[in-house]
Amino acid sequence: MSADSFLPPPVPPADDLPLVLVVDDEVRSQDAMRRTLDEDFRVLTAGSADEARDWLQRQEVDVILCDQRMPGQTGVAFLKEVRERWPETVRIVISGYTDSEDIIAGINDAGIYQYILKPWVPDHLLQTVRTAVEARHLQRGLSRLELDLRAGAPALRERRQRRLGEARAAFDFERIVRAPGSPLDGVCDMAARLARYDLPVLILGESGTGKELLARALHYASPRHAGPFVLENCAAIPDTLLESELFGHKRGAFTGAFEDHVGLFQRAHGGTVFLDEIGETSPAFQVKLLRVLQEGELRPVGSPRAVPVDVRVVAATHRQLEEEVRAGRFREDLYYRIAGVTLQMPALRERPGDVAPIAQRLLQDVGAELGRPGLRLGDDALACLVAYPWPGNIRELRNEIARAIALSEGAELPAAAFSPRVLRGRAGTRLPDPAGQPGLPASGTLQERLEAVEAMVLREVLLRHRWNKTRAAAELGLSRMGLRAKLQRLGLDEAPFHAGASA
Incomplete structure (x- = not known):
């Protein structure tokens, strides 16, 4: 440890120290207070x-310590004058x-900060003056802030309106x-019409289909x-905490409630509450939620009083x-309370045409987040994404894009960067072997028939080149990696090698 660490903290210059004025007709008292404070x-x-x-007319005094009993004028009478002429000085x-009358007069008329009785204790006097100086500085800072806010109110309103406009544009339908x-067009059109009316809305759909995004768009399009x-994700926390989180609680209402907590319903007053996965709540909680929705008021846990709330409720669940x-398992009366209008979000597999634009947008957003902007999807990669059924919907697609960005190099994402389950295309599908079943399949969707044709061409070329993938890729105009990705996507990577086949 250096010698410098034993030195006392530096003393600020005398001109920077707060100024205290001691008013007392007894010289000994003046000296005692000076020695305590100097x-x-x-x-x-x-x-x-x-x-x-x-002194007050010549100096800006921070704190006055004034004796009450003085010849000519009492301390309270003088401090009343100080309050009128130098209101920022702490008294x-x-x-x-x-004398109780003196104390009451000091509080009411002179606005005194503290009433100290003699004989005073030096440490207590010193701490009282320190606190008084801090209070004066805080008050001056608060006054300046109020002036700044008053002067800046138009700019703040303009900034708020600008931010609100940006939010409305970002979450527009x-x-x-x-x-x-897209099948989503009808859902968005209906939601846009509903937004104008203060009706409860229930959004149904699998996890990851974008229910929260639709709820936000509905809110920002509404009055x-x-x-x-x-x-609030109702499935994320237990019922015992969900009531407190949504409705609030009072200090001491239960173990760990060390202070009052304002619930989400009160915070959303005048706005919208989105209750995600409401189907996961218990019947006991459903009763409490129903009461709030019916009566338009709530009672925080541990509070005897009800609090009125004005919110619009948008609920969502993956359950029917x-x-x-x-x-x-779900109360019928609550169901009809929250399902004023029901919107069904289609799964991603039900709108394969949306996969390409969503993947392109995710590639831009995730690429920017990971420090790799400007990426693009190769044709084989895009075809691979379109063929996969996406049981995890958009959330799974985002994760797959992020994985591919992290594992690939170059400006174009190849199909080989995707996970094996995506490369195999439609899970569980095995395409017909052209050697045993020549010709086009007689049934199936357009996408399945196109995949069958692609598989037939690939298998024919590979057989002709005795499964030499380098030569087959050259004939087809593909890279070896691109050919391998197509084989994995179509389930041909597991085909047995024929006699004499070579890689």
Whole structure:
């Protein structure tokens, strides 16, 4: 440890120390207070109110310590004048008398900060003055902030309106990525019409289909767009905490409730609450939620009073709630309360035409996040993505894009960068062997028939080249890696090698 570490902290210059004025007609009291305070403050002394008034007219004083019983004018009467002429100066009365009328007058008329009784304790006096100086500095800072806010109110309003406009543009229904003629068009059109009306909306759909994105678009298209949009995943926390999170609680309501907590419903007052995975809640919680929705008020946990709330509820779930109602797992009355209008989000496999534009957008966004902007998808990679059924929907597609970016090099993502399950295309499908079943399949979707034709061509070329993939790739105009990706996607990578086959 260096010698410097034993040195006392540096003392600020005398001109930078706060200024304290001691007003007392007893010289010994003046000296005692000066000795107590002079290490931390600059100290002025006055023997009367007139002398103190002269100091105040010449100096900006931070704190006044004034004796109550003085000849000519009492301390409270003088500090009342100080309050009117120098209101920022913190006023402290020191007295040897406990006259309640003096104390009340000091508080009401002079606005004193503290009333200290004699004999005072040096440490207590010093700490009281330190706190008074800090309070003065905070008050001055607050006054400046209020002035700044008052002067900047138009700019703040303009900035708020600009940010609100940006949010509305970012979550507009037209910004939900989809191809022309997508099955999602009808859902977005209906949601846009519903947005104008203050009706509860239930959004159904598998996990990862974009239910939250639709809920945000609905909020920002509604008359409540200037209010908050808050969301809660009801499946993420247990029921015992969900009630507190949504409705709030009072201090001491349960173990660990060390302070009051304002729930999401109160925070969303005037806006929208999005309850995701509402089908995972228990019947006990459903009863409490139903009461809030019916009465328009809630009671925080541990509070005897109800609090009115004005929110629009948008709920979502991957379950078919009508079936849950019939099975007795979801309350029928709550179902009809939240399902004013029901919107069904189609799964990604039901709108294969949307895969390409969504993948392109995700490639831009994720590429920028990972520090690799400007990437593009190769034709074979895009065909591979379109062929896969995406059981995890858009969330799975995003993860697959991120994986491919991390594992690939160059500006174009090849199909080989995707995971094996995606490369195999439609899970469980085995395409016909052209050697045993020549010709086009007699049934199946257009995509399945196209894949069957592609598989037939690949198998024929490979057989002709005795499964030499280098020569087959050259004939087909593919790279060896591109050929391997197509074989994996079409399930041909597992085909047995014929006699004399070579890699």
